[in-house]
Amino acid sequence: MAGVIKCRAAVAWGANQALALEEIEVAAPEADEVRIRIVATSLCHTDLSFLGMVQAKFPRLLGHEAAGIIESVGEGVEDLKVGDHVLPVYMGECGKCRPCKSQASNLCEKYWPLLRTTMMLHPVDQKSRFSVTKDGRNQPILSFFTSTFSEYTVVKADCCAKISQEVPLDKACLFACGVSTGLGAVWNIAKVHAGSAVAIFGLGTIGLAVADGARSAGASRIIGVDTNPSKFELAKKFGVTDFVNPNDHEAPIQQVLQGLTKGGVDYAFECVGKVDLMAAALESTREVGALLHPRLSFLYVIMRKM
Ligand SMILES: [Zn+2]
Ligand SMILES: [Zn+2]
Known part of the structure; x- marks a missing residue:
């Protein structure tokens, strides 16, 4: 005993x-x-x-x-x-x-x-x-x-x-926690499809896992959004193809992403846990409807317009 x-x-x-x-x-x-x-x-x-x-x-x-x-x-x-x-x-x-x-x-x-x-x-x-x-x-x-x-x-x-x-x-x-949250968001909740454009807000453990999952799902464009530019080199190794620092732009980040992708990303992942970023993430997706998972919002919010 x-x-x-x-x-x-x-x-x-x-x-x-x-x-x-x-x-x-x-x-x-x-x-x-x-x-x-x-x-x-x-x-x-x-x-x-x-x-x-x-x-x-x-x-x-x-x-x-x-x-x-x-x-x-x-x-x-x-x-x-x-x-x-x-x-x-x-x-x-x-x-x-x-x-x-x-x-x-x-x-x-x-x-x-x-x-x-x-x-x-x-x-x-x-x-x-x-x-x-x-x-x-x-x-x-x-x-x-x-x-x-x-x-x-x-x-x-x-x-x-x-x-x-x-x-x-x-x-x-x-x-x-972190890696399974990111991978689960991509594979099980959003079900990212091949050829899609993905935006990731925050490149910590969850954000990097989202990038890795999106890359393995065949996403063709993976845009990392972070105010710390030193994260980009590491993020590249996980599949991030573009990096946007909101501090480099006067326009709201959702407008920047809409412009970069000619109409918005297919999926946006908020990996920081800030309410204003969740709204910006939603507004950076294509305007064809929306799906939001509020019960999981304490960890991440996934938006997909479909
Ligand atoms: Zn945790
Ligand atoms: Zn049970």
């Missing part, structure tokens, strides 16, 4: 405060759960956004773009075993509900509502799985998504994607 593990974690003690390295306790996995030794975790902008939320409760364990190795499994876990390499993913899939079975959505009816509330509370006593002793007092640490800023985390087995042992974990971790 697995017991409590003491390990190091970067704990958020309050909004906009620097994370503090602490020794914490991580509970053993309950039924249908696994405990993972986190080998690599990267920083996603969503962690920073949450850290800036003054109304949020703390202390909290952030982090959700990680890769690791299963350390122990709870009762009833059959498809994962100790030693498996996995990506903890915050959007679990029960595999049985209508969205899980649909090709159009992965907003699982079981896990989507739990995402930011009770995802990692103990099923019996509803307590947190993470705690820290400070000034002689043991107090719970709240979870956030998969809480990977820790040497160990506990997640539902349904929140794990098993990966090949040959993939380096320090690179695979990017697939737990």
